[in-house]
Amino acid sequence: MSMATSSCTFIPTSPPQERQLDGESSDDENNNNDEDDEDDNENVNDDDNNGDHLPDGIIELQNGDGFIKRRKSPKVICFCGYRLAQAPLDYYQELVMLYLPWRDEEIDVLLVDCETTFRRNQEAILANHREFTTFDDATLMKALEMSKEINPLDKYELDEMQNEQYVDVMGEAGAYEHVPYQEMIVHPERLDNDEYEALIVW
Structure with a gap:
């Protein structure tokens, strides 16, 4: 590995x-x-x-x-880890693939009765299994079930109808409030009427 x-x-x-x-x-x-x-x-x-x-x-x-x-x-x-009670055909096929020598998957594994092959070579398969395994399948499956119970990712689902809540973030931030624009316009200096008339006369 x-x-x-x-x-x-x-x-x-x-x-x-x-x-x-x-x-x-x-x-x-x-x-x-x-x-x-x-x-x-x-x-x-x-x-x-x-x-x-x-x-x-x-x-x-x-x-x-x-x-x-x-x-x-x-x-x-x-390794997929099939169980004998749930998928016996896949279970025996997996044991044959893992612990018996084979050259062509279709001829040596898929087209033969793997349960019969397992019964015939049970001692060799179990010996090879013990060589690469420190604990039995029951202990492994129990550990997997415990890990699923500790982390139940599939147990909780979101109910969109109950948990749906509309939040207007832009409105809460005041983006839609109209603030009038006010600015004091400074007019240029203007002459009064008398000064203007005096300017025109001469």
């Missing part, structure tokens, strides 16, 4: 129809996987022809069973 960045490919354990499509589509991902497989085959064939060491990132399995190539982008499986 330390490498869980934007360069990782995230694989949720929810059914494909419930996933949000973001990034590249599954067709593009399949095409990229096909290209990676072709690159792997070319690298391995070139190595067989040369007889030298294997290319970087490729490891040969014991007894000549094949090769393993390091992924260019790490894949992270996102």
